[in-house]
Amino acid sequence: MVRPPCCDKLNLKRGLWTEEEDAKMLAYVSKHGTGNWTAVPKKAGLKRCGKSCRLRWTNYLRPDLKHDGFTPQEEEMIVRLHAAIGSRWSIIAQQLPGRTDNDVKNYWNTKLRKKLSEMGIDPVTHKPFSQILADYGNIGGFRKPGTRVGPLNKDLKSAIMLKSEPYPAARQGFPNFNSQLMTATISPQKEPIQDTLFNNNHTDNYPSDLLAELQAIKLVTEASNCSNIETIPPPAFAEASLSSSSVSYSPTCSATAAQEKASLDFSWHDFLLDDAFLPTDPQEQETTAEYSSKEFASQKQKGILQISDTDNEAATQESNTKAKAIECAVISNDFEASSSSDFAFVEAMLYQEYEMLLDFPNLEPFYY
């Protein structure tokens, strides 16, 4: 492992902090405050680098930090935000007073990720594993009969190893199973994430960059909802990737009666055995994409995508930049053809790997 040059040169201490060091840090910060961390260790009489001091302060010593366990509400918040924006831990932590990004990240990695896996949900995409498997098996219609299912992510694999039955935790009374978490993640959401986080009553509470993120999230999630009007997706899973171009949408769409009915009639058992997400009719998919991009452009012109907070020009600009990125993905021909060209590319990749694995049966597929 390569040590930072500063620590090597100055023979600075590393590793866990002692109580004495903590006391020195606290004494110094309470007297002088934070700022210029490179000067802090010297002034505080610590043989640490500034970076280490800053980390110790922000992650542990800060007086406003909570050191107790996460509440179910906090869990739910983390899951929802992770579904919406991915591993942007600092942004997620901002929504949880007294929690640091490190806290949230550690909690996710040690608890929540496992919990979701055990519930049959891929913690990366927040989709049921069965759907991912179905998607995988149906990409471009590619899969040779009788062949192995190729590379899967680690969480999916471990979940499959655990049990093929859907949501074993929920069905078998998993000891620490949290029903709220289940609701937040997999049930048909009565209150979609974009509504929960983005409505006017709440936006004041979010920093501008998060607002920008949320605006993009709103666009993407609405896109997901609207692109499946014929085959309603049971949960309104928020797409984690903002750069995803595999969605088509109309920003103004709202839940239809058909959607509501479908939600009520929804059965997880059926869903998990079903391949409901995949477009069945290529023409319909194309039409939807075309309509959506036009509709999007129209809405954009009307200024619907602008952030209402006129006091914050920077936020507006940033938001527009991000919204534009989404717009590009939606409007470009590449997007409209995503189902064919992207799949063709993926198909080619998968086939290459398939052939390679045939030639080298002992070779581990990537994704590990």
Added chain:
DNA sequence: AAGCTAGACAACCGCGTTCCG
């Protein structure tokens, strides 16, 4: 009692961004 393992969490590392002279 000793060794092993997994879980929890603290700390580190590298890299991108921001700030400032």
Added chain:
DNA sequence: TCGGAACGCGGTTGTCTAGCT
């Protein structure tokens, strides 16, 4: 405008501890 220092972030590693064999 540029370059270096400082800062912030996300991923990864290290360490400690409890439970099990």
